[in-house]
Amino acid sequence: MGRTMSNILLIARRQVGAMREDRYVVFLLGLVAALGIVSVLGARHHAASEAEQRARYQALVDRQWAEQPDRHPHRVIHYGFLVFREEAPLAFFDPGVGAWAGTSLFLEGHRQNSASFGDARHATALLSFGRLTPAAVLGLLLPLLVVAAGFASVSREREQGTLPLLLAQGATPAQIMAGKALGIGTAAVAAALPIGLITAAFVATGGGEQPSIARMLALAATYAAYLAGWVLLTVWVSSRRASSRAALAQLVAIWVVLCVAAPRLGASLANALHPIPSRAQFTAGVEEAQRQVGDSHNPDDPFFRALRDEYLARYQVASVEELPVNWAGVVSRKGEEVTSRISEEQQLELLALHRRQDRVMAWLGLLSPHLAARDLSMAAAGTGPEAMEAFRAQAEAHRYDIIQRLNDLHIHEIHHENDRAQRIARQEWARFPVFRQDPPSLRRVLADRPLPLTALGLWIALPLAALGLGRKRLPRVGMDRPSR
Amino acid sequence: MRLIRLELARVVRSGGVTVAAALLLVLGIHAAWQGNRRIQAAEDAAAAAETAYRDQLAHLVSLYPPATEAGELLYYLALPASQPTSRLSALASGRTEIETANLRIRLLALEGQLYEQETLNPRLAAAGHLDLTFVLIALLPLFVIAVTYDIVSGERERGTWGMARLFARPRRLVAAKIGARVILMGGLVTSLAVVGALLAGIDGDGRAGWAAALIVLHTLFWFALCLGVATGRRSSTGNAMILVGVWVAFTFLAPAVLSLANSILHPAPEALELTVRQRQGYHEAWDLTKAETMDAFFEDYPEWSGRAVPEDEFTWAWYYAMNHRGDRAARDASRAYRDVLTRRDQWARRWSLLVPPLAARLALDRLAASDLASQLAYQDAVRRYHERLKAHFQPVLFSAAAIAEVDWEQVPAFEPAARVGEASQAGFPAAAALILASICALLVGRIPAAGAPAGREDGAA
Structure with missing residues (x-):
């Protein structure tokens, strides 16, 4: 046992020595580490100013709401409410889908608006080519560093004729490959460590809401597994190729397919398989569905005529003027109930389409661990699609609650005679609930991702199995076939 | 010529090249087909907006008694403002996935x-999009790298460089090798471009010409760069690492660094500001006297001043003047927001010239009218349309005309935004940057002279 360990460590030290002498690897390591640090600082700066801005405007809007003068409740229904999405505390590490999800949402009566002004809206097309975030450095660039550091790990020993010597000195193929993996792993750790440390420092010193330790650990585990898979794959390819040149070409090709082409092709396929309606078609559909039911602003609408008859019968009166409640308020309340239900149905239909597209991406994650790791990373950071959906759903629930409270005020506090001239006293506005955002829990978002978790497991298990099965053939590679 | 033919046969014979070329072709055709579908979807959306308007108008006219004031109907009526999609945007989709070009305006x-x-x-947007531009500008260079990085070092490492030099001078040899690969790539690019153009139905106008020129220049730029690196004395693996490193820097790092710097240098708080102000400006008016709201309106539209509205009753003229008050309150923030976006666009365009492939991509987006500036131009066109609608309906509102008195067929139609800049204005700077960078890359390279030692110069071979 002791001998195994010492052999592995010896090989690892040998690999580290070879990497330290390779100026390309040293340069790349420095570059990736520097980019990592810049990305944390830049993303942190951007996220902090963004969060400060949203908090400031939310406070302003909350104050404007509470300081409203005496107003008629239906006026306030149209005045509505503005909410700004709070980013997760770890959004600076992995902004996830936040840039495409919209940040401000206007909540008003009669309609569901969509959140507007995501980061992507005020960015040039450069944004879609890639973003300099810690997550991108770890997910996209570090694998390339691993490839550069390790493509020659076994193949160069073979080219230089030192592989038989190592074997003759008693190192088994398994020990050689384990040592190589360990050596390459140190390069990955050396580049990733500064990012992790600065992130942890920011999280520890940054005030406000603290991300849970669990989220940080989940992120660390995700990237550790993802990078370990790359290290194992690199050693395997290097051990299977007679020449370093061929190993490098093959590894770069794998990187391009998995990290560059697969996400885009996946998105494109998902769009082709499950096309979604455009905004124009979507809103037209909502309007059409609402038209089928009735218009609460129109007193002669058949739907609301039936409601009137029902009320007249219930209170045993002959006209709406004799009702003990305000009829206009009743109509408004019922109208809100109906239009909200229709809008929500249509919205959920659209979201179901999104989920179907997401499933295509999740299955593709089995082929591209980059997709799977990215998905798990945004889930752990709290910036995945479900966080955006939770904001939307909670804002809608808040909207419905506020609008119906206002309608209740209209029904019970406003007399139908000379309706529009009456006001609700200003003290009432401060009694309304404030919007609180409650992001989905880490446990839930991870439980929702069986496919990406499996994919990441396979990403380690498959190269490991290949290494194990191929270890006997290690001395013979390049012997039985002419090398190319 | 014979040399070129020999080389061509050798390149095509190697299995990896064929597989990569086939993959690129498949991806490119898929991207072009998707681009075509996107355009079709945009056209369907425009048609849907138009139909929705017709349906809504018919519904509203039948719903309200003809004597109802037209202002009430106008409260609901949403008029389509559809910007026709440029065919070229099938190949360079830019920001078309985020932005709607089919607003409906009340x-x-x-x-x-x-x-x-x-x-x-x-989630799909965050994954990035796949259009033909991505295949041609981002992926194709990798293919160029794959077939050129070892044209000299590979022969040296196999020990065949000395023998090859017996047949031709190094300069001619390298020229033949590069020539063969340029021909191969030319075939690939041309077939992709032709397939893309046919699928998307692109007209052969000046913009398509500039787009084609940019793609050709961009491919040649990568050849120049590869030649510059590959003719050095490094090992094949050294060449490969340098070229892939440059590719990563140009394709991911440069845009990522530029967009991060752009968002820090040009913050856009006005987006939230204008939302807050517009809402406040409109709703405050409910608590003011009607004369105050109207005076503000008359300041912006002096041609209507003097048309007083009654203080004690609701009028639609006053209602829409209140809405105008909302826009007025947001005006400064809205302009500032637009200015920030314009600055971001110009800044990105200027600095991208340092990274020619990036300049090419932004220029292609501009040619396809799928860039930020084109989106701003569309918003300006919508603003003008809104003003025209206001001017058209103002007499109706002030005279409290009934729905029956309005000729609904005479409502002004949206006038799409003109293209931003000339085609040459969009294409020339990027083309110049590509040519200049190609020349620089060629100067860096040195073709091994006849007398140069032919052995292994690099330990890593």
């Missing part, structure tokens, strides 16, 4: 209606 305050977002799935 006569109410405009600022709340101008920034609607497409129904995109954020």
Whole structure:
């Protein structure tokens, strides 16, 4: 046992020595580490100013709401409410889908608006080519560093004729490959460590809401597994190729397919398989569905005529003027109930389409661990699609609650005679609930991702199995076939 | 010529090249087909907006008694403002997935209606999009690298360089090798471009010409760069690492660094500011006297001053003047927001010239009218349309005309935005940057002279 360990460590030290002498690897390591640090600082700066801005405007809007003068409740229904999405505390590490999800949402009566002004809206097309975030450095660039550091790990020993010597000195193929993996792993750790440390420092010193330790650990585990898979794959390819040149070409090709082409092709396929309606078609559909039911602003609408008859019968009166409640308020309340239900149905239909597209991406994650790791990373950071959906759903629930409270005020506090001239006293506005955002829990978002978790497991298990099965053939590679 | 033919046969014979070329072709055709579908979807959306308007108008006219004031109907009526999609955007989709080009505009305050977002799935958008530009500008260079990085070092490492030099001078040899690969790539690019153009139905106008020129220049730029690196004395693996490193820097790092710097240098707080102000400006008016709201309106539209509205009753003229008050309150923030976006666009365009492939991509987006500036031009066109609608309906509102008195067929139609800049204005700087960078890359390279030692110069071979 002791001998195994010492052999592995010896090989690892040998690999580290070879990497330290390779100026390309040293340069790349420095570059990736520097980019990592810049990305944390830049993303942190951007996220902090963004969060400060949203908090400031939310406070302003909350104050404007509470300081409203005496107003008629239906006026306030149209005045509505503005909410700004709070980013997760770890959004600076992995902004996830936040840039495409919209940040401000206007909540008003009669309609569901969509959140507007995501980061992507005020960015040039450069944004879609890639973003300099810690997550991108770890997910996209570090694998390339691993490839550069390790493509020659076994193949160069073979080219230089030192592989038989190592074997003759008693190192088994398994020990050689384990040592190589360990050596390459140190390069990955050396580049990733500064990012992790600065992130942890920011999280520890940054005030406000603290991300849970669990989220940080989940992120660390995700990237550790993802990078370990790359290290194992690199050693395997290097051990299977007679020449370093061929190993490098093959590894770069794998990187391009998995990290560059697969996400885009996946998105494109998902769009082709499950096309979604455009905004124009979507809103037209909502309007059409609402038209089928009735218009609460129109007193002669058949739907609301039936409601009137029902009320007249219930209170045993002959006209709406004799009702003990305000009829206009009743109509408004019922109208809100109906239009909200229709809008929500249509919205959920659209979201179901999104989920179907997401499933295509999740299955593709089995082929591209980059997709799977990215998905798990945004889930752990709290910036995945479900966080955006939770904001939307909670804002809608808040909207419905506020609008119906206002309608209740209209029904019970406003007399139908000379309706529009009456006001609700200003003290009432401060009694309304404030919007609180409650992001989905880490446990839930991870439980929702069986496919990406499996994919990441396979990403380690498959190269490991290949290494194990191929270890006997290690001395013979390049012997039985002419090398190319 | 014979040399070129020999080389061509050798390149095509190697298995990896054939597989990569086939993959690129498949990806490119898929991307072009998707681009075509996107354009079709945009046209369907425009048609849907038009139909929705017709249906809504018919519904409203039948719903309200003809004597109802037209202002009431106008409260609901949403008029289509569809910007026709440029065919070229099938190949360079730019920001078309985020932005809607089919807004429907009501006569109410405009600022709340101008920034609607497409129904995109954020997860797919975050994955990046695949258009033919991505295949040709981002992936094709990798293929160029794959077939050229070892043209000299590979022969040296196999020990065949000395023998090859017996047949031809190094310069001619390298020229033949590069020539063969340029021909191969030329075939690939041309077939992709032709397939893309046919699928998307692109007209052969000046813009398509500039786009084709940029793609050709961009491919040649990578050949120049590869030649510059590959003719050095490094090992094949050294060449490969340098070239892939440059590719990563140009394709991911440069845009990522530029967009991060752009967002830090040009912050956009006005986006939230204008939302807050517009809402406040409109709603405050409910608590003011009607004369105050009207005076503000007359300041912006002096041609209507003197048309007083009664203080003690609701009029639609006053209602829409209140809406105007909302836009007025948001005006400064809205302009500032637009200015920030314009600055971001110009800044990105200027600095991208340092990274020629990036300049090419932004230029292609501009040629396809799928860039930020084109989106701003569309918003300006919508603003003008809103003003025209206001001017058209103002007499109706002030005279409290009934629905029956309005000729609904005479409502002004949206006039699409003109293209931003000339085709040459968009294409020339990027083309110049590509040519200049190609020349620089060639100067860096040195073709091994006849007398240069032919052995292994690099330990890593």
